[in-house]
Amino acid sequence: MKKLFLLDGMALIYRAHFALSKNPRFTSDGVNTSAVMGFTNTLLEILKKESPTHIAVVFDTEAPTERHIEFTDYKAHRQAMPEDLSKAIPYVFRVIEGFGIPVITSDGYEADDIIGTLAKKAEIAGYTVFCMTPDKDFAQLVSENIFVYKPSRMGNDMEIMGVPEVLAKWEIENVLQVIDILGMWGDAVDNIPGIPGIGEKTAKLLIKQFGSVEGVIANSHLLKGKMKENVEKFAEQGLVSKKLATILLNAPVELDEDALLLSSPSRELLEPLFAELEFRTIGRRVFTELLHEEIPPILGYGQQTDLFGQPVALPELKTLIEEPEQDPLVMKNIENTPHTYHLADSPETITELINILSSSESFCFDSETTCLDANNCQIVGLSFSIKTNEAWYVPVPEDQVLAAALISQFKPLFENENIEKTGQNLKYDILVLNWYDVHVRGNLFDTMLAHYLLDPDTRHNMDILSENYLGYKPVEITSLIGSKGKNQGNMRDVEIELIKEYAAEDADITLQLKGVFEPKLHTSNADALFRNVETPLIYVLADMEREGVRIDKVALAEYSIQLETDIRILETTIYEKAGVRFNIASPKQLGEVLFDKLQLDPKAKKTKTGQYQTGEDVLSALSNKSDIARDILDIRQLQKLKSTYVDSLPLLINPKTGRVHTSYNQAVAATGRLSSNNPNLQNIPIRTERGREVRKAFIPRDENHILLSADYSQIELRLIAEISRDENMMDAFAQGLDIHTATAAKVYGIALEEVDSNKRRNAKAVNFGIIYGQSAFGLSQSLNIPRKEAAAIIEEYFNQYSGIKQYMNDTMNFARENGYVQTLMGRRRYLRDINSANATVRGFAERNAINAPIQGSAADLIKVAMIHIHQDFRDQKLESKMTMQVHDELVFDVVIPELEQVKMIVENRMKNAIKTTVPILVEMGSGTNWLKAH
DNA sequence: TTCCGCACGC
DNA sequence: GACGTACGTGCGGAAG
Known part of the structure; x- marks a missing residue:
């Protein structure tokens, strides 16, 4: 296959320059070597990963010819190239020559023109063509079959985009239209002036309406206000911009195939x-x-060192994770793929479908609903698939009595323990069906969770999985119900024929994904975790979400009024002290008042957007100078409490149950933790007294119930001790010491009873730092001490806990060699950047390498405990329910007579989730609200 | 509508 | 010496 790469040389130099501009490196002669390095890196990646047969770097020359005389004006807009960068150019040429890559100069034309023209000619000559001109990812939209090679923001990985993807991003079917937009205003290509006040979105709409830039200008009288004014005033500029941004496909350049051959590097x-x-x-x-x-x-290559300055042996670089299999040339979709999607909308067809499904061992299904809240929506239809490219769609009537009757026909099928159900995010479907009195049973295969285990750092939505693993682009939901926002339609209103294709395709794709993921789970050793932890947990979480938790609306309403009063009072005080009324909630205005008007800190730092920083740490530092800072911190806390918790929680009470049903996401946190939203139950305040009040509003179901909270004590540190086998730490836990006090005693070399609260706090911060993979910088920030001091504490920490240091080194080496780290239960996290040449990027991966096994193991542990507890409750026919999980805490709504039995189960299952040498401690408490139970 | 700054939990 | 430093969710303000 002939594979041609066309690279825009100047753009690449600029890209390398900007990517490294924060930390440029120079030779003594003032040559910007960062730019050369970035350039070299890009070439290396392309040659290594893409193995082109033909390639060229195109440079535009400065002398404009007849192409566009306006070009000179345009050039004038551009900043002159910095001297250090122009000095780098000869080196760049030497690199290109060394790699054996031909150079083309564009001779008065834009490099894009040359690339566009050559790409077009090469396409006709049978090449697969990749263009890389980083100005804008759509600047090369010249043909369906030409690909855009797009450098990613971080690291050296690049992504390839075909024209269809670029188009999809723009939601426009017509290439010409896109080019028209590109040729239009503003942001199309940097430094082309465009028309002020008309951004990409507006331009898109206008052009859709009037067909072209020229059309818009001709019809400007139909516009009104500022838009009309701008279009008319800058019409000429708009046309010029279009001309400049349009890529010529007929520049005077011949495709000389021999000249484009890649020779070997020298x-x-x-x-x-x-x-x-x-x-x-x-x-x-x-x-x-x-x-x-x-x-x-x-x-004389230098040694690479680890986090502690020790030399490490560099292993051979390996491919870390299999790239999804896909041929970038062919993206399949519903139109070019043969498929049989049946509509089962009559009693006969439904019976036939049920018969087919009943006699299979496994089926894939998906439900279409009226909204995304599983506890508050209706089923519009169900789709099923048992083999590739064939699926059924069953429309469900809007009348809920009829709907229930229809769905009940499928009940035995869903509840059949012996039939495996496949789906994408099955918890949602299980919950929805639950409201129709269908209690899904049997083995599950959730493609979202499968991919979460295969590659936890990436995204897991079905569309992306389908494109990456099946090379198939699914019908987009927005094509049925419109794009997000208040105008988004409802599944209920979509034509049945359209839903059928969409929904059946979903089930079909999901089933195909199972086929891809199942063997991969096996090869990456994730089978057990998938089967024994994540899958059973689906049922547990579904039950917890269905159960929900009771909220004391009245108490919150009262508290809201109290907060409001306090906020008003503080507000008045602040206005008085500031001598001006302003919006305290606006960081921008606040910064101006504090630092411009009151001049509290002449050296105040600004954020990257040019505002003054007014974060917690800044204001705290200021609070000894002026008590206005303290007041602002207080008012912020109150406003946060009020808006995020006190006023929001009651709004989330489900009218059907009178309870709040959070939603747990099982596939977002890369470490294996759960996350929670609507509401986020995992960040209910606890540290401050006023915050804690919110917890009082979480109450038992009724007077016959009581809340039980069970907390793992120091679970992460115990797991570090367990995994690292560090003697000192294991000892401390074996003796039942307070771990932070014990740590302080070790680090400061004093007796336990000599540890004061300050030393304990420092030790605690280091312990936390270890858990969260913090650096000396992070520690110094959290303790507000100089970095040197923080570094000294860390060093002594590692002296005392040498086993932990050893573990960290071992883990890092494991990661470097294998490309991943794993938890006690084999949950993997792939660290693509662990061998990165970029120190920052590598440091990030290194911290993750340490952190992931620890947090992840703790997550594994509590997940296992939850599954066992859920099972025990069921086996022992208890009516008490598990209602919440907050990383290391479980909360239960307990029927009072069952309390002792429940406590026994919970403690036993939490302590013994996995076998450990280090004792695992669980603290339990019960009470009439969450605060009392805690 | 999208981005940012901020703040809460573990 | 500079870089930029756990992960999540959600709020209000500001800007386009």
Whole structure:
């Protein structure tokens, strides 16, 4: 296959420059070597990953010809190239030459024109063409079959986008229209002036209406207000912009296939160049990865060190995770893929479908509903699939009595323990069906969770999975119900034929995804975790969400009034002290008052958007100077409490149950933790007295119930001790010591009883830092102490807990060699950047490497405990319910006579979720509200 | 509508 | 010496 890459040279240099501009490196002659390095990196990635047969770097020259005389004006808008960058250009040319890559100069035309024209000609000559001009990802929309090679923001990975994806992003069917937009205003290509006040969105709408830029201008009298004014005033500029941004496909350049051939890299040219530029790491990569040669000793490559400055052995770089299988050339979709989607809308067809499904061992299903809140919506239809490219759709009547009757026909099917159900995010479907008195049973296969285990850091929605793993682009839901927002339609109003295609396709795709993921789960050793933890947990979470929790509306309403009063009082005080009325909730205005008007801190820092920083730490530091800062902190706390909790919680009470039903997301947190939303029950305040009040509003079901809260004590630290086998820490836990006090005693070299609250607080912060993968910087921030001091504490910590340091080193080495780390139960997290040449990016991966096994193991542990507790409740026919999970805490609505029995089960199951040497401690409490129970 | 700054929990 | 430093969710304000 002939594979051609066309790269815009100047744009690439600029891109490399900007990517590294925060930390540029220079030679003594003032050459910007960062830019050269970034450029080299890009070339290396392309050659290594894409193996092109033909390639060229295109440079535009500065001298404009007849193409656009306006071009000179446009150039004038551009900033002159910084001197350090222009000095880098000769080196860039040497790199290109060293790689054996041909150069083309555009001779008066924009590089995009040359690339566009060559791409078009090459396409006709049978090439697969990739263009890389980073100005804008759509700047190369020249043909359906030409791909855009797009550098990603972080690291060196790049993504390839085909024209259909770019179009999808713009939600427009017609390429010409897109080009028209591109040629239009404002942001199309940087530095082209466009028409002020008319952004991409407006331009899109206008062009849809009037057909082209020219059309819009001709019809400007139909517009009104500022828009009309701008279009008319800047009409000429708009046309020029379009001309400039339009890519020529007929520039005077011939496709000389031989001249575009990629030749082999030249060690003779590259080696001295890299030595001169001191490119150690990238040099090493070029020689080992591209030329497959030994590292030349002449370069004297430095040792790479670990977090503690110790040298590490560099393992061979490996591919970390299988790339999803997909041929970028062919994206399948419903129109080009043969399929049989049946509509089952008569008694006969429904009976036939039920018969078919009943006799299969496994089926895939999906439900279409009126909204996203599982506890508050109606089923519009159900779709089923048992084999690829074939599916059924069953419309469900709007009349809820008829709907219930129809769905009840499927009840035995869903409740059949022996039939496996496949779906995407099954918890949702299970919950929805629950409201129709269908209690799903049997083995499950949730494709979302499967992918979550395979690659927890990425996204898991079905559309993306389908495109990545099946090379199939599903019908978008927005094509049925419109785009998000208040105008978004409802499934109920969509034509049945359209829903049928959409819904049946969903079930079909999901089933196909199962086929892809099932073997992958096996090869990545995630079977057990999937089968024994995540899958059973679906039922547990569904039950918890269905159960919900009772909220004391009256208490919250009273508290809201009290907060409001206090806020008003504080507000008045603040206005008095500031001498001006302003919006305290606006960080922008607040910053101006504090630092411009009151001049509280002449050195006040600003955020990247140019506002003054007014965060918690800034105001705290200010509070000794002026008590206005303290007042502002107080008022913020109260406003936060009021808006996020006190006033919002009652709004989430479900009218049908009178309770609040949170939703747990099982597939977002990359470490394996759950997250919760609507409401987020996992961030209900606890630290401050006023915050704690909110917890009083979480109450038992009725007077016959009581809330029980069970908390793991120091679970993460116990797991660190367990995993690292650090003797000192294991000892401390074995003796039942307070771990932070014990840590302080060790770190400061004093007796336990000599530890004061300050030392304990420091030790606690280090312990937390370890859990969260913090650095010395993070620690110094959280303790508000100098970095050096923080570093000293950390160093002594590692001296005392040498087993932990050893564990960290081992984990990091494991990650470097294998590309992933894992928890006690084998939950993996892939760390693509663990061997990255970029220190920041690598540091990020390194912290994750330490942190993921710990947090993840704790997550595993509580998940297992939840499953066992749920099962025990069921086996022992208890009426008490588990209602909430907050990372290391479980909350139960207990029928009072069952309290002792429940406590026994909970303690037993939590302590013994997995076998450990380090004792696991569970603290329990009960009471008439969450605060009392805690 | 989208982004930002901020704040809450673990 | 500079870089930029757990993860989530959700609020209000500001800007387009």
